[in-house]
Amino acid sequence: MPIISSQDLLSLGERIFIAAGAPPAYARLVSSALVESNLEGHDSHGVIRISHYIGYIKEGRLQPAASPKIIRQNASTALVDGQVGFGQVGGQFAVDLALQRLQVGQSIVAIGLENTFHVGRAGDYPRRLCDAGYVGIAWVNGTFTSAAVTPYGATQRLLGTNPFTIALPTQGSFPWVLDYATSVSAEGKLRVARDKKVPVPPGVIVTKEGQPTTDPEDYYAGGMLLTMAGYKGHCLSLMVEALAGILTGNGCGALPHTQKPGNGMLLIGLDIEAFRPLAEFTGELGELTDALHQAATAPGQTGALAPGEVEYRARQQRSVAGISLPDQTWRDLSNTAIELGVAVPAIDGH
Amino acid sequence: MPIISSQDLLSLGERIFIAAGAPPAYARLVSSALVESNLEGHDSHGVIRISHYIGYIKEGRLQPAASPKIIRQNASTALVDGQVGFGQVGGQFAVDLALQRLQVGQSIVAIGLENTFHVGRAGDYPRRLCDAGYVGIAWVNGTFTSAAVTPYGATQRLLGTNPFTIALPTQGSFPWVLDYATSVSAEGKLRVARDKKVPVPPGVIVTKEGQPTTDPEDYYAGGMLLTMAGYKGHCLSLMVEALAGILTGNGCGALPHTQKPGNGMLLIGLDIEAFRPLAEFTGELGELTDALHQAATAPGQTGALAPGEVEYRARQQRSVAGISLPDQTWRDLSNTAIELGVAVPAIDGH
Numbered sequence: 228m229p230i231i232s233s234q235d236l237l238s239l240g241e242r243i244f245i246a247a248g249a250p251p252a253y254a255r256l257v258s259s260a261l262v263e264s265n266l267e268g269h270d271s272h273g274v275i276r277i278s279h280y281i282g283y284i285k286e287g288r289l290q291p292a293a294s295p296k297i298i299r300q301n302a303s304t305a306l307v308d309g310q311v312g313f314g315q316v317g318g319q320f321a322v323d324l325a326l327q328r329l330q331v332g333q334s335i336v337a338i339g340l341e342n343t344f345h346v347g348r349a350g351d352y353p354r355r356l357c358d359a360g361y362v363g364i365a366w367v368n369g370t371f372t373s374a375a376v377t378p379y380g381a382t383q384r385l386l387g388t389n390p391f392t393i394a395l396p397t398q399g400s401f402p403w404v405l406d407y408a409t410s411v412s413a414e415g416k417l418r419v420a421r422d423k424k425v426p427v428p429p430g431v432i433v434t435k436e437g438q439p440t441t442d443p444e445d446y447y448a449g450g451m452l453l454t455m456a457g458y459k460g461h462c463l464s465l466m467v468e469a470l471a472g473i474l475t476g477n478g479c480g481a482l483p484h485t486q487k488p489g490n491g492m493l494l495i496g497l498d499i500e501a502f503r504p505l506a507e508f509t510g511e512l513g514e515l516t517d518a519l520h521q522a523a524t525a526p527g528q529t530g531a532l533a534p535g536e537v538e539y540r541a542r543q544q545r546s547v548a549g550i551s552l553p554d555q556t557w558r559d560l561s562n563t564a565i566e567l568g569v570a571v572p573a574i575d576g577h
Numbered sequence: 578m579p580i581i582s583s584q585d586l587l588s589l590g591e592r593i594f595i596a597a598g599a600p601p602a603y604a605r606l607v608s609s610a611l612v613e614s615n616l617e618g619h620d621s622h623g624v625i626r627i628s629h630y631i632g633y634i635k636e637g638r639l640q641p642a643a644s645p646k647i648i649r650q651n652a653s654t655a656l657v658d659g660q661v662g663f664g665q666v667g668g669q670f671a672v673d674l675a676l677q678r679l680q681v682g683q684s685i686v687a688i689g690l691e692n693t694f695h696v697g698r699a700g701d702y703p704r705r706l707c708d709a710g711y712v713g714i715a716w717v718n719g720t721f722t723s724a725a726v727t728p729y730g731a732t733q734r735l736l737g738t739n740p741f742t743i744a745l746p747t748q749g750s751f752p753w754v755l756d757y758a759t760s761v762s763a764e765g766k767l768r769v770a771r772d773k774k775v776p777v778p779p780g781v782i783v784t785k786e787g788q789p790t791t792d793p794e795d796y797y798a799g800g801m802l803l804t805m806a807g808y809k810g811h812c813l814s815l816m817v818e819a820l821a822g823i824l825t826g827n828g829c830g831a832l833p834h835t836q837k838p839g840n841g842m843l844l845i846g847l848d849i850e851a852f853r854p855l856a857e858f859t860g861e862l863g864e865l866t867d868a869l870h871q872a873a874t875a876p877g878q879t880g881a882l883a884p885g886e887v888e889y890r891a892r893q894q895r896s897v898a899g900i901s902l903p904d905q906t907w908r909d910l911s912n913t914a915i916e917l918g919v920a921v922p923a924i925d926g927h
Contacts, residue, residue: 303653304684304851334654335687335845339852362820378881381872385881393816403819405812437875456806462755462884465865466743469753470712473861474852481868485861495685495845501654502689502824511823511835515815518831522731525787531728531735534812 229557230549231574237262239564239572240277246567247284249291249313257315260347265550268541271415272348274552275422278559280313280345281567288488289313289344295320303333306475309343314490315351317343322355325496329361334501340492341477345369349390350406352494357394357402360505362497365392368472368479370486376410377451379461382437384451385481388414389467394535396505398513404535409464410452417443417452422555579907580899581924587612589914589922590627596917597634599641599663607665610697615900618891621765622698624902625772628909630663630695631917638838639663639694645670653683656825659693664840665701667693672705675846679711684851690842691827695719699740700756702844707744707752710855712847715742718821718829720836726760727801729811732787734801735831738764739817744885746855748863754885759814760802767793767802772905 240258245251257280265273283289293312297305305324309317321338328336346352346367353363369387376386390413392406407413411431420427426441434440435449446452454460470493472479477491499508519531552560561571581589590608595601607630615623633639643662647655655674659667671688678686696702696717703713719737726736738758745753757763761781770777776791784790785799796802804810820843822829827841849858869881902910911921 299852301684301851304848306852334651335685337685337847337851362824377875378869378872380875380878381869381881382875383872385868385872393820395816395819403815405816407809407812411806455809456761459757459805461881462757465753465869465884466745466755468865469745469862470743473858473865474712474849476853478861479865482861482864497687498654499824501651501687502649502656503826508823511828511832512819514832515818515823515829518735519728519731519815522728522733522735525727525730525732528730531731531811534815 228551228553229574230551231572232549233262233266233546235572235574236265236274236550239560239569240274242569243277243281243564243567244291246569247281247291253291253313253316256319257313257347260315260351262550263351264348265552266542266545267538268545269348269415269538270552270556271413271419273550274560275415275418275556276345276347278563281563283344295340295343297324300324303328303336304338306339306341309340309489311342311344311488314344314346318346318352318492319355321492321494322352325356325494326359329356329359329496329498334498336496338494339475340490340494341475342487342489343492344489346490346492348406349492350392350394350404352492353392353394353406354402354404356494356496357396357404360396360499362499363392363394364495364497365492366390366467366471367392367490367492368468368477369490370472370478370480370488375414375452376454376464377433377437378465379454379458382433382451384449386410386454386464386468387480388452389464389471391463391467395512396499396509397516398506398509399516399533401533401535401539403512403533404538407455409455409460409467411455411460412452414452417446419553421447422553578901578903579924580901581922582899583612583616583896585922585924586615586624586900589910589919590624592919593627593631593914593917594641596919597631597641603641603663603666606669607663607697610665610701612900613701614698615902616892616895617888618895619698619765619888620902620906621763621769623900624910625765625768625906626695626697628913631913633694645690645693647674650674653678653686654688656689656691659690659839661692661694661838664694664696668696668702668842669705671842671844672702675706675844676709679706679709679846679848684848686846688844688846689825690840690844691825692837692839693842694839696840696842698756699842700742700744700754702842703742703744703756704752704754706844706846707746707754710746710849712849713742713744714845714847715842716740716817716821717742717840717842718818718827719840720822720828720830720838725764725802726804726814727783727787728815729804729808732783732801734799736804736814736818737830738802739814739821741813741817745862746849746859747866748856748859749866749883751883751885751889753862753866753883754888757805759805759810759817761805761810762802764802767796769903771797772903
């Protein structure tokens with residue numbers, strides 16, 4: 228597998244997006260968000276997406292220069308139309324609005340985002356609120372990878388993978404970030420498995436007839452992802468459709484007449500100091516991280532980690548060692564660059 | 578199993594709590610919340626708790642006449658000290674504060690509750706916001722049933738069962754309510770299994786050595802509940818400790834020096850009309866319920882349901898047929914009543 232530094236990857240992505248018509252600031256924002264995902268070990272949401280995004284731009288489904296627009300707002304809320312632009316641009320716009328309101332003294336704010344392209348990792352947005360010292364919470368639904376998940380008890384593509392995320396500042400070396408699909412797996416993880424030509428674990432997907440399978444190709448042949456924890460994940464996925472899709476007006480895959488092309492997001496920011504001094508909160512959260520590390524290890528396991536710790540460890544490793552990409556991902560990325568007249572860096576292993 | 582009407586059960590509970598020193602309004606609120614749980618099929622959070630609560634009152638750990646007190650507040654948030662009173666009283670107080678703020682024009686509010694006794698079903702509080710037309714969200718941690726759940730990867734009682742809940746108004750016959758423990762099962766479900774002398778399903782608990790078991794007695798001998806969906810539920814459970822426990826100052830079981838005796842709760846209320854007209858939101862949610870009902874049924878299943886639908890069906894059945902209680906639950910309840918000089922109604926089947 229080719230290995231590339233995060234700096235080279237960031238620059239390559241940036242130049243590709245500029246060549247495809249994105250303003251430089253947007254190109255950098257999007258490329259950076261994707262490379263950050265690779266750095267944190269989530270290749271499913273990393274540069275594997277670049278060639279997909281460029282494909283959508285060519286088809287006219289993603290407007291690379293579109294700027295988000297506020298539809299309605301008040302002192303503590305706003306609803307934003309992403310104008311079918313980059314989701315990372317819409318998402319950052321939502322974060323900025325949340326921070327503005329929090330910084331002028333609102334204790335809790337909610338920003339809705341609709342009609343935006345793929346926002347990337349849902350956790351990026353709460354994470355940015357948390358980096359500024361606030362609690363960040365978000366729900367993201369998607370209609371463009373729509374209807375990938377079957378409701379519990381049914382066999383029909385009806386729900387998105389519908390991630391849910393919470394980020395909290397701590398006094399430890401990394402913030403606490405929960406960020407996951409309400410399906411057993413993110414759809415992007417299936418793409419990675421397909422690119423690597425490896426099976427997915429049992430209990431993740433079913434065939435289009437509803438039969439168990441581990442072949443990711445069965446998913447792309449009309450199969451379905453299952454919800455995490457069965458009925459519990461089913462309920463949570465439906466709540467994400469409601470909060471991120473229906474509340475924002477983005478719609479949901481199960482109701483085609485409501486559906487706009489892309490992601491919907493509801494982002495909540497909360498000022499910790501409305502309840503307790505920030506340092507008390509982050510200090511106790513750091514202690515809780517320590518308590519996890521000190522807990523007795525389960526037989527055959529390696530011990531308990533805090534939310535976001537896996538990603539923190541991946542970042543430490545990959546920012547030194549570089550990012551190793553599957554051959555298929557690198558081929559797609561290089562071809563995309565070449566088609567747009569963008570120079571591809573020489574890299575190890577290729 | 579004895580069968581009793583919800584009206585008789587409500588009255589019995591009310592008289593028991595009054596006899597134990599609760600003001601009549603509090604007695605009615607608590608008894609009603611417990612009976613509602615039985616009506617909706619969640620016996621684990623129903624009148625099985627009455628004898629436990631009375632036990633805690635006798636021990637001086639629950640103050641039946643204590644009134645909640647606001648510690649700090651601003652236009653959109655408040656932090657409430659439950660004063661070790663009934664959690665149902667503290668929870669209703671939090672709901673009232675949320676509604677007051679929403680009704681004077683705040684679009685989003687957050688109320689923290691600490692130092693309160695068992696709040697009962699976490700979903701009751703978002704549900705009351707949703708009955709008034711708002712989105713309700715809550716996280717509840719507990720330190721008095723503390724440390725019942727092992728973190729993923731560890732074998733140590735460190736986390737509470739830490740429920741998480743969202744309630745949304747709909748145009749259908751029932752609101753959407755998600756309300757569940759972030760452990761595989763609520764602790765109360767183990768109590769019910771123990772009372773009924775039946776095993777719990779595999780994958781719910783482990784022995785104190787971390788070995789799989791289905792005997793609920795193993796849990797009460799120092800065993801542990803597992804988190805739902807493994808690592809995902811582990812992360813969510815930790816977020817509940819942080820938001821409901823650490824943010825409110827209620828503390829958490831894993832950090833004994835922070836710990837107050839009872840439940841902590843963070844309750845968020847959101848005005849749907851800051852984003853869309855209420856009728857549009859509830860209408861599309863009703864359509865999504867219809868889409869679930871129309872989805873193809875999975876082999877061996879009975880079809881997909883909306884969040885809260887199981888409870889709605891239980892209520893329809895039990896409000897007519899009455900509530901059937903395990904013998905042990907009824908014996909405990911009767912004995913508690915008799916000890917307090919409260920008359921026990923004659924009931925079918927006993």
